Amino acid sequence: MMGHLNEAQYLSLIRNIPDVVWSVDSECRYTFISPNVTRVTGFTPEDYYRNAGQLTWGRMHPDDRARVGGALREFLAGGKTYNVEYRTQRKDGEWAWIRSRSIFRYEAGGDIHADGLATDITDQRRAEDELRAVDAVAQIIVSNLDIDQVYQQFSDEVKKLVGFDCARISTIDPGANSLKSAHVSGHAGSFPAGESLLLEGTFSQHVMKTRRTLILDDLAKDTQFRWSQRLLGDGLRSAIIVPILSKDIVIGTLLLLDQRPGAYGRRDQVILDRLAAQIAVGVENSQLFQQRARAQEELKLRNRELLALLDIARILSQSGELRKKCGDVMRQVAGVVEANEAYMRVPDETGEYLFMAHELGIGTWADSSPLPVHGSVAGMAFQQGEPVFVDDYAFHPMAQPTAVARGLRSAVALPIKAGDRTLGVVVVASGKVGHFTSLRLRLLLSIAGSLGVMLENARLRDEVVLKDELERRTSSFISMASHQLRTPMTTIMGFSELLLNRELPGATRQRYLERLFRNSQRLAAIVNDLLDVSRKQAGKLVANLEPLALREIIEAQLADIVAAPEKHEFRLDIQPNLPPVLADREKLSQVLANLLDNAIKYSPDGGVVTISAAHEQTRDRVVVAIQDHGVGIAAEQVALLFTAFHRIKRPETEKVAGTGLGLYIVKGLMELMGGEVWVESKVNRGSTFYFSVPTGNADKNQLA
C-alpha cells in the first residue's frame, strides 16, 4: 500500500538515516539508539545501553557538559526544544562535533521520554573553524608587522583548532644552514633553541628532505629521531612537524607536541598544512623586513664612512703643513669611531723607528717618543703590512707600558698603504675592552685604505707646491741676496773711491776707513750666510759630531762677545755635571754666536742676558736657553721666525742690521745635529730662545 510502512520498513529506514536516532528516559538513559552511532562515535548501541553515563557524559568535552546536561534536563522537564552542539571523544580518541536535537517528548509508562536525532557535524564544524582560523591568520599577517605578535596569535589559533602542549615555530637560515627557533608556546621543553640542518636524525632535517608533514604517534616507540628521549623526559608523547613552504622551498617548520600519544591525525595535518601556508607569508614578510632593516643599517654605515672620508679628504686638500693636517685627520678619525686616541706614525729614514707624524692635541697624553718597529704593536702592523688588533693592552706582549698606564685597553693598528708601500701606521685606541666592533673596524679599514692614497697625493702635491714655492723663494732668494750684498758693496766701493780721489784730513780718513772695514766684514758675513744657506738647500751641509763640553763652548762664545764693548750683562746658569753633548763644534758655536747676537741686538742697553743649560733626562738631551729682556716677539711672528729672510717688522728693530738669515740657518744647523730650536716670547718683556742637543754617547752614529 502507498503511504504506509510496516515495522520492518521503518526499522530499515531508521537504520539507514545517516543521523543517529536516539531515545532517552527522564534519567537520561538510552531506551533506543540507532546502529549508525557506531559510525559516528565508534561505540555500539550495546555500549550505550550498558554505559550511557560514561559514554555520553564522560566522553563529552568538559566545556560542553554543563551546558548540554542542563539543556536536556530542561527539555525533559518541559522545555520547548532541545538543540545542542557539543564535542565528544570517539572511541579512537579523535574528537567529533555532534548536533543533537529533540523531535518529540512524550509520556510513556509513567515516565517522560524524549526522541531525537544526533548528527555528526564534525566536518562542517572543522571546515568552519578552519576557514575562520585561516582567515584570522591571514588577517593577523596583513595587519601586523610585528612578527612576534603574528607568531603568538598564530599559535593561539593553532591551539584552538588543533591543540598542543608545546608549539614551536622555527625559521631556516639558508646561509648558515641552520634552523632557528622563532617562537615558542607552552612549556619550552629541553629542545635546543637552534640546530644545524646538517645534524642527522632531527625532525627538521627529515622535513627538509621530504617536504612533507611528519607525525609521530608515540615518541616512546621512536627509534629514528634524536630528540625523542629528551622530549619524553619532558612528558611529551606525540608530535607533528609541518614544513612551512614558500614556492616549494622549506623556509621553516611548525612543531606541535602533545602529552598524549596519538594526539595528531590526518585531519590535523590537513589543516596545519593550510595554516602553514599562511604563516609562510608572515615568515617571509619578517625576513624581508629584517633584510630591509639590515640594508638600512648598511646604508647608514656607508654614509658615515663616506662622510668621514669626505671630511678627511677635505682636510688633506686644504693648504697647510702636512703635519698639521695629519693631526686634524687623526682627530676626525678618533671622533668617528668614538675612540680615545688616534694617531699616525711614520718611519724614519732607517725604517727602525716610527715617529709621530703630527703634533698631539691638547689633552692627549700619548707618548710622542719614537716606537721601535720590532717591539711595538704599531711596529708589527707596519712590518707586516696588515692590521693588528689588541683586545686588551693589559694582556698584550707588545703593549707599551705608557699605553696601559694611560688607561687604554683595546686598540687597532692599521698600516697606511700606497700600492705595495707602507707609508705609516694609524693607531686607534680606546679605554674600553672590545670597543672595536666589526662595524667600527670596517669604518677604520675603509679610512686607512683611502688615507694611503690621499696622503700620497697630498705629499706629492705638497712637494710640487713646495717645489714651486722653493723655486719662487730661490729666485727671490737670489734677488734678496743680491740686494743684501749691494749695500756693503756700495759702501766699500764708495768710501774706497773717496779715499783714493780726495785729499782728506786724517780724522776723516780714519772714519772712512773704519766704515770700509766694517762693511767688508759685513759683506763677509753675508756671503758666508748665503753660502751656508745654499749649501743647506743643496743638502750638502755636513756635521762632524763629537762629544763636547757645552760649558766650555758657551764660555768661549761669551768671551768673544765681551771682548767688544757692550752694555749688556751676561749671566750663566749651567747645571753642574752636565753630560757631554754630541755636536759639531764649529756649528754649535755658530748657533750660540747667532743667538747671543740676537739677544744683544734686540735687547735694551744694560739688559741682562741669561744663558742656562740643563740635562733633560726623559729625552736624553741637553737644553740650552738664552733669555733676554728685550723687545720680544709677537705671537703671529713666531711661526715665521725661523724662515729665510724673515725679519721682525717693528719700528725698534728696523735699524738692526742683519741678513734675516740667521735663525733660518740656526734651525738648519740644529736639525742637522739632531737637535731642535724653539722660542718663547712676550712682546716688550723679552724672549727666550731654546735649543736642544743630544747627549754624547759613544755608540751614536755620525750624521751625514
Next chain:
Amino acid sequence: MAKKVLFVDDEEDILMLLEATVGNDDRFQVLLARDGNEALAIAQREQPDLIFLDISMPGKDGYEVCQELRSRYAERPASVIMLTALTQESARRKAKEAGADDFFTKPFSPTALLEKLEELLGS
C-alpha cells in the same frame, strides 16, 4: 745760494757715504732722512731742489714717497732720482711711472753721483 739736496736711505752707512760725497761742497746743502715719512716731512719744510730716494725701505717704499712728493709739490717740483740696488727693467719702469726723473743703481761711484748733481742743478 746752495742747492738743497735731500738723501733718503734706511741704511746708515749709505747715508754717511752720500753725505761724505756731497757734504763738503759749498754748492750743496745736505739733508738726510732715514725713512719715507721723515723724507716727506723734511721735503715739506725745506723744499729741497733734488732728492735722492732709495727704493727698498721699510714702511713707505721709494715709489710711494715719490708719488706723494709729486702730488704735493706740483708748483716747484724737485728732481727725484731713485737710488736702488734693484736692477730689473720693471723697477726702472715703475720708477718712471712714480714720477722719478732718473735712476741710479747701487753700488754707485761717488764721483758719478756728484757729476749728476752738477748736471741737474746747474752750476
